[in-house]
Amino acid sequence: MLLLFCGGAVVAATPNALPPRESLDYSIEWRLVTAGQAHLTWSATAHDADPGWQADLHLESAGLVSKLFKVNNEYVSNLESDLCASGSFLRSEEGKRRKETSVTFNRQTHKAEYFEKDLNKNTVVTREIEIPACVHDVLGGLYLLRTMNLQPGQSTQVAVSDGKKSVMARVVALQREEIKTPAGSFKTIRYEAFLFNNVLYRRYGHLYVWLTDDSRRLPVQIRVRLQFAIGTITLQLEKDEKT
Numbered sequence: 001m002l003l004l005f006c007g008g009a010v011v012a013a014t015p016n017a018l019p020p021r022e023s024l025d026y027s028i029e030w031r032l033v034t035a036g037q038a039h040l041t042w043s044a045t046a047h048d049a050d051p052g053w054q055a056d057l058h059l060e061s062a063g064l065v066s067k068l069f070k071v072n073n074e075y076v077s078n079l080e081s082d083l084c085a086s087g088s089f090l091r092s093e094e095g096k097r098r099k100e101t102s103v104t105f106n107r108q109t110h111k112a113e114y115f116e117k118d119l120n121k122n123t124v125v126t127r128e129i130e131i132p133a134c135v136h137d138v139l140g141g142l143y144l145l146r147t148m149n150l151q152p153g154q155s156t157q158v159a160v161s162d163g164k165k166s167v168m169a170r171v172v173a174l175q176r177e178e179i180k181t182p183a184g185s186f187k188t189i190r191y192e193a194f195l196f197n198n199v200l201y202r203r204y205g206h207l208y209v210w211l212t213d214d215s216r217r218l219p220v221q222i223r224v225r226l227q228f229a230i231g232t233i234t235l236q237l238e239k240d241e242k243t
Helices: 063-068 138-146
Strands: 002-006 011-012 021-030 033-047 050-061 073-081 086-096 096-104 111-118 124-130 157-162 166-181 184-193 205-212 218-228 232-242
Touching: 050 138, 063 096, 063 138, 073 138, 138 157, 138 184, 138 205, 166 205, 166 218, 166 232, 184 218
Parallel strands: none
Antiparallel strands: 002 011, 002 157, 021 033, 021 232, 033 050, 050 073, 073 086, 086 096, 096 111, 111 124, 157 166, 166 184, 184 205, 205 218, 218 232
């Protein structure tokens, strides 16, 4: 049973079921132009003979943005059956920078092991930090939010780690909104996840997620608002496939 907090009171929430497999395609907008595409897949899988989940996110720049600053990132999140993170892997190509980053989350030892390799300089950065018995990477946290019946005015705390830092991040359900995307119109609830402003990330910014107000809790829009120099990045759902 998940426990949510609303005005100091504890509210019980019944988890929603995640699909055994799902594929979502998003358009990425930056400064009112199409900046790229995102492809997100979700599937039930087995890790060391134990049931679990895997989320794969592919981000790729497009058009003029790609000519200015090419991005081609592959991120894999491995989760246990209860959605606690077991590991993650990122292969990133951003401009001239090329890196591989892996994190292993060990709930028995309460440790996260971080390993980053700069593929251009052939240098390595490693780190080990303390984590709770159950922690979530950012992508896994999105799926955790989908299992919650968090209503406007309610909030909760989620243990989140990127392998370099572990925090309790607040998530607030803001309001119901109707959102139009290339995939259609959706009745949604807008949430804010407090990961920026020196929580998990030092950078000043805001992260908003719009989930459909139904049993699927589909993420139809994701928006990151950063400082003026970078601006706002918006992902909008173009197509979803559920099997």
